[in-house]
Amino acid sequence: xxxxxxxxxxxxxxxxxxxxxxxxxxxxxxxxxxxxxxxxxxxxxxxxxxxxxxxxxxxxxxxxxxxxxxxxxxxxxxxxxxxxxxxxxxxxxxxxxxxxxxxxxxxxxxxxxxxxxxxxxxxxxxxxxxxxxxxxxxxxxxxxxxxxxxxxxxxxxxxxxxxxxxxxxxxxxxxxxxxxxxxxxxxxxxxxxxxxxxxxxxxxxxxxxxxx
Amino acid sequence: xxxxxxxxxxxxxxxxxxxxxxxxxxxxxxxxxxxxxxxxxxxxxxxxxxxxxxxxxxxxxxxxxxxxxxxxxxxxxxxxxxxxxxxxxxxxxxxxxxxxxxxxxxxxxxxxxxxxxxxxxxxxxxxxxxxxxxxxxxxxxxxxxxxxxxxxxxxxxxxxxxxxxxxxxxxxxxxxxxxxxxxxxxxxxxxxxxxxxxxxxxxxxxxxxxxx
DNA sequence: GGTTTTCCGTACAGTACTGTACGGAACATG
DNA sequence: CATGTTCCGTACAGTACTGTACGGAAAACC
Numbered sequence: 001x002x003x004x005x006x007x008x009x010x011x012x013x014x015x016x017x018x019x020x021x022x023x024x025x026x027x028x029x030x031x032x033x034x035x036x037x038x039x040x041x042x043x044x045x046x047x048x049x050x051x052x053x054x055x056x057x058x059x060x061x062x063x064x065x066x067x068x069x070x071x072x073x074x075x076x077x078x079x080x081x082x083x084x085x086x087x088x089x090x091x092x093x094x095x096x097x098x099x100x101x102x103x104x105x106x107x108x109x110x111x112x113x114x115x116x117x118x119x120x121x122x123x124x125x126x127x128x129x130x131x132x133x134x135x136x137x138x139x140x141x142x143x144x145x146x147x148x149x150x151x152x153x154x155x156x157x158x159x160x161x162x163x164x165x166x167x168x169x170x171x172x173x174x175x176x177x178x179x180x181x182x183x184x185x186x187x188x189x190x191x192x193x194x195x196x197x198x199x200x201x202x203x204x205x206x207x208x209x210x211x212x
Numbered sequence: 213x214x215x216x217x218x219x220x221x222x223x224x225x226x227x228x229x230x231x232x233x234x235x236x237x238x239x240x241x242x243x244x245x246x247x248x249x250x251x252x253x254x255x256x257x258x259x260x261x262x263x264x265x266x267x268x269x270x271x272x273x274x275x276x277x278x279x280x281x282x283x284x285x286x287x288x289x290x291x292x293x294x295x296x297x298x299x300x301x302x303x304x305x306x307x308x309x310x311x312x313x314x315x316x317x318x319x320x321x322x323x324x325x326x327x328x329x330x331x332x333x334x335x336x337x338x339x340x341x342x343x344x345x346x347x348x349x350x351x352x353x354x355x356x357x358x359x360x361x362x363x364x365x366x367x368x369x370x371x372x373x374x375x376x377x378x379x380x381x382x383x384x385x386x387x388x389x390x391x392x393x394x395x396x397x398x399x400x401x402x403x404x405x406x407x408x409x410x411x412x413x414x415x416x417x418x419x420x421x422x423x424x
Numbered sequence: 425g426g427t428t429t430t431c432c433g434t435a436c437a438g439t440a441c442t443g444t445a446c447g448g449a450a451c452a453t454g
Numbered sequence: 455c456a457t458g459t460t461c462c463g464t465a466c467a468g469t470a471c472t473g474t475a476c477g478g479a480a481a482a483c484c
Contacts, residue, residue, distance in 0.1 A: 009308070011223045011224070011225070011305055011306070012223070013223070013225045016470090016471065016472085017471080017472070017473090018470075018471060018472085019471095026432075026433095027432065027433050027434080028433090028471095028472085028473090029431095029432060029433050029434070029435095029474095029476095030431070030432045030433070031432095032472095032473070032474080033430085033431060033432075034431090037472080037473070038471095038472070038473090086305075086307075086308075089301065089304050089305050089307070089357075090305045092301050092305070092357040092360055092361070093223055093298075093301050093302045093304070093305030093306075093360075094223070094305075095298075095301070095360045095361045095362060096221070096298075096360075096362055101361075101362070101363070104361060105361060105363055105365060108358070108361060108365075108366075109365060112366075127378070128382075130368075131368060131378060131379045131382040132382060132386070134358065134366065134368050134369065134379055134382075135351060135379070135382055135383050135386050137354065137358070138350075138351050138352075138353075138354030138355045138357070138358055138369070138383075139347060139350050139351040139354055140350075140354060141350075141353070141354030141357040141358065142349065142350030142351055142352060142353030142354030142355070142357065143350045143354070145301075145304040145350070145353040145354065145357065146320070146346065146349070146350055146353065148304055148305075148307045148308075149304070149307045149313075149316060149317060149320060150307060150308055150313070151313070151317055153317060153320075153321060154320075154324075154346065156342070156343060156346050157346065157350070166339070166343060167343045167346055167347070170340075170343040170344060170346075170347055171347050171350075174344070174347050174386060174387070175386070178390065228440090228441065228442085229441080229442070229443090230440075230441060230442080231441095238462075238463095239462065239463055239464080240441095240442085240443090240463090241444095241446095241461095241462060241463050241464070241465095242461070242462045242463070243462095244442095244443070244444080245460085245461060245462075246461090249442080249443070250441095250442070250443090
């Protein structure tokens, strides 16, 4: 875990035996008893992330029967909870590293596959579902990228707050196919009174308080 | 430029006087005559990127009068041309670095501002336009992230190819507001026969050759 | 209670880098 | 031609890291 946090902050070079030992209050001599060398720590951390990244998806969202609602919950969940800030951008930055590449490939494949299944159930053709999944996953990755900027300039990509809430709705409405039923919040019920386009326009009309 | 390429490959630590001198066929002694120290090279490279990143946007797309077409061309342009592969993901990975943060903030601000202007002209409220701009820019960043994975597993995010062409169309149709006129290619003319939703369905119906 | 295993710390090469000092070549300029 | 400027190379500390050797404490085991 300490290695993953270091990775999120300073990239792969930040995973150093020296720094981790310092941070954990131990010495390098102790370190080299638990791990063969630095690469062993890196691969162990990556495997830990891979397990977490794939299990959390299927565990939390696999049960929801309605594909539209599942997709919505998935996006909300993925964008809202972000246990180690900046981890995914750091990983994609080292995508070509021999230790990172296979892990990142598998996780990406699994996630896009899950998304593709959702769009497929919503009526898209195989190729169309795949394309929408790629677009949706790209939006997710970029969302985390923007969050990694850290400043107060982009309140919409934060994990909480008024602007973040509205932006998350915008993201979901953009990524869900038009006409998909999607209640705004769990207890609010399903406002399937019109198409997604009508919903979109209604939203734009009632919102005049924004920045320039 | 060599520093930017090194940054794209191995992150900020890859910008080393030693490595750059080797690559350029010079020695470090020569290097330290041109630059005060390593930080000077980093900041110079970042400023070079900032100039390029902001100028290329306003120069190439600012002329187009139709906001919908301008937005479409912008997305196509931004996703298609990618002079230094992996640069943007590498930069966002070091978003908290004191030298990177201000540059990245300014570039992001400028780009999102440009996008906001496009959506504004298309009829969105200020807040709505801003939200859509954030979503669109996130999709762009994530697109580059996926491309950085590099493998053959994601042909849709490549700079060329059949799958890439179809995926790019999907991206544009997702990010453009429904009902926006958008010809597929420059000489093809404007097929404004129906709404964007109708276009979307027609596309899904005629495409049955994809993967599972 | 003695012995082995487990775990931690110090000490020592070895590597790769930064920054500076300095010497020298190529060239321009008076 | 003499001199100064520009530019490049080598040499030398100094730093931060990796990996290994080895010594020792603490606990487990018989």
